[in-house]
Amino acid sequence: MRRILYLEPVGGIAGDMFLAAGIDLGLAPEAIEAALRGLNVPGWKLAVSRAVRHAISGTHLDVVLDVREAHPHRAYADIRRLIDSATTLPARAKERALAVFRAIGEAEAKVHGVSIDDIHFHEVGAVDSIVDICGAAVVLELLGDPEVHAAPPPLGSGTIRVAHGAMPIPVPATLELLRDVPVRFEGVGELTTPTGAALLKVLTKIGHPPDFIVEKVGYGVGTKDFRDRPNVLRASLGRMDASRSEGLWVVEANLDDATPQLLGHLVERMLSVGALDAWVTPVVMKKSRPGHLLGVLSEGGLRDTVVDTLLRESTSLGVRYHRVERQALERDWVEVETPWGRVRVKRGLRNGAVLNAHPEFEDCRRVAEAAQVPVKQVVAAALVALGLPG
Numbered sequence: 001m002r003r004i005l006y007l008e009p010v011g012g013i014a015g016d017m018f019l020a021a022g023i024d025l026g027l028a029p030e031a032i033e034a035a036l037r038g039l040n041v042p043g044w045k046l047a048v049s050r051a052v053r054h055a056i057s058g059t060h061l062d063v064v065l066d067v068r069e070a071h072p073h074r075a076y077a078d079i080r081r082l083i084d085s086a087t088t089l090p091a092r093a094k095e096r097a098l099a100v101f102r103a104i105g106e107a108e109a110k111v112h113g114v115s116i117d118d119i120h121f122h123e124v125g126a127v128d129s130i131v132d133i134c135g136a137a138v139v140l141e142l143l144g145d146p147e148v149h150a151a152p153p154p155l156g157s158g159t160i161r162v163a164h165g166a167m168p169i170p171v172p173a174t175l176e177l178l179r180d181v182p183v184r185f186e187g188v189g190e191l192t193t194p195t196g197a198a199l200l201k202v203l204t205k206i207g208h209p210p211d212f213i214v215e216k217v218g219y220g221v222g223t224k225d226f227r228d229r230p231n232v233l234r235a236s237l238g239r240m241d242a243s244r245s246e247g248l249w250v251v252e253a254n255l256d257d258a259t260p261q262l263l264g265h266l267v268e269r270m271l272s273v274g275a276l277d278a279w280v281t282p283v284v285m286k287k288s289r290p291g292h293l294l295g296v297l298s299e300g301g302l303r304d305t306v307v308d309t310l311l312r313e314s315t316s317l318g319v320r321y322h323r324v325e326r327q328a329l330e331r332d333w334v335e336v337e338t339p340w341g342r343v344r345v346k347r348g349l350r351n352g353a354v355l356n357a358h359p360e361f362e363d364c365r366r367v368a369e370a371a372q373v374p375v376k377q378v379v380a381a382a383l384v385a386l387g388l389p390g
Contacts, residue, residue: 002240003146004212007204009153011053011231012191015132016061017220018199021235022139023048024059024218035138038088041127042066051221054230058219063128076105076116083134092145093137100133100198107176107194129195136199143237150204152182154229156191173197181206189226214238248276249303250324253316254283256291266294266314273309274302297324329355336385340371343382357386 007013007021023029029048043066051060074082079101083094102116109116140148155170155178162171169190170178177197192200200206215238222231255263263280270278277297285291294314298306300323307319329348336345336359343363348356359382361375368375 003144004210004238004240005140005143005146005148006209006212006236006238007148007150007200008234008236009151009192009196009200010234011222011226011229012154012156012187012193013196013200013233014193014222015129015136015195015199016063017196017222017233018136019046019132019139019220020048020059020061021218021220021233022136022143023061024220025143025216025235025237026218027139027142029061031142032135032138035088035090035093035141036086036131036134038086039130039134040082040085041130044127044131046131053221053225053232056219056221056230056232058221058232060221060223062223063131065127076101079130082130086134089134089138090141093134093141096137096140096203097134100136100195100202103177103202104173104194104198107173107198111172111176132195133199136203140203146237147210148204149209150200150206151209152184152206153178153192153196153200154184154187156187156189157185158189160190170197177201187226187229189224191226210240212238212240247300248324248326249298249300249321251296251298251303251306251310251319251321253294253310253314253319254285254291255294255314255316256285256289257315258292262314263292263294266310269309269313270296270306273305274298275306334386336382338367338378338381338385340373340378340381341367343367343378345382345386347386354386354388357383357388359383 019032022032029046033046045064047062047064049060049062050057052058080098083089083097083101086094089097105116140146155174158169159166160169160171161167170192171190171194173194174192174197177194178192178201181201214236216236218235218237220233220235222233224231258266267278267280275296275298279295281293281295283291283293294310296306296310303321307321310316310319329350332347332349333344334347335342344360346358346360347354359379361379364378364382365375368378371378
């Protein structure tokens with residue numbers, strides 16, 4: 001059963017809040033620390049406590065540092081070497097942590113107009129930020145590698161002083177990291193930090209959550225106490241709702257550059273991977289261009305396979321899907337005798353009454369060719385033999 005983790009940055013998100021939410025879901029701080037001990041960054045420990053924001057109780061976490069180690073500047077290459085050499089970090093956690101740092105580095109490089117190799121991390125290069133980011137990757141491992149979704153984060157407003165001087169909130173790196181995803185421009189102060197933004201961008205799908213059954217809820221409590229909202233990150237952990245995943249889905253893609261040969265192939269491929277039906281409809285698209293709508297009807301358990309196959313084998317840059325419901329007639333097969341031979345007929349029944357019947361065309365064609373009569377005569381004779389108008 002697929003596991004789901006849904007994050008709600010009610011008061012925003014920072015790295016320590018992500019770790020705190022994981023601990024509030026039941027993870028042992030000692031397990032997180034043990035996985036991080038292989039990092040060659042001495043002089044830190046996790047301090048876990050209970051805290052309350054706007055009557056919501058949760059877990060607060062501090063990365064307590066040796067003052068001498070607090071804020072060294074590190075290049076991206078230095079951080080990459082630290083993570084690569086950490087023997088206690090699982091391989092997937094390393095990949096995720098490196099991807100988060102890479103995203104931050106690329107955002108900082110774009111903001112400052114330099115190469116990522118020229119970026120020297122300041123706040124994010126500090127020990128506590130390394131622990132936060134690698135710890136977030138460890139949290140996902142300890143939670144069983146769930147599929148992570150997140151609500152759009154609030155960004156805050158005002159100004160903040162950083163190593164580069166006074167900056168607007170959200171700071172440029174945060175906004176750069178969250179390009180192309182939903183956000184909320186609301187709140188006072190820095191609600192979403194660059195680290196928090198990078199964790200959301202790299203590790204989650206930001207938008208509407210899937211339908212899932214919530215089993216545990218945890219709250220990661222931030223340090224500040226905002227007047228207009230509880231400074232918490234809510235984390236809901238559960239499993240995919242089987243009744244939704246087992247339903248029927250329509251997967252669609254608009255295609256304006258597919259050849260007839262490719263369209264035919266796509267319909268066949270959709271059916272070959274288990275789709276219940278597939279079809280192509282002529283449409284007029286933007287700029288009045290003629291195109292085609294490829295539609296696929298799939299059971300929920302095969303939806304992701306259909307989507308993956310469609311994206312791999314079509315020219316589309318994206319697909320959409322929605323759940324549908326249907327009523328289907330009961331079906332059976334019977335054989336009937338025609339003047340030229342026996343053919344099968346598929347019947348559609350409701351409460352025992354035959355509402356529809358369709359002679360199997362391949363049977364009718366085989367019989368018609370053998371008897372050298374028109375196929376339509378065999379089809380009509382099969383319906384008459386069934387007791388229906390021919």
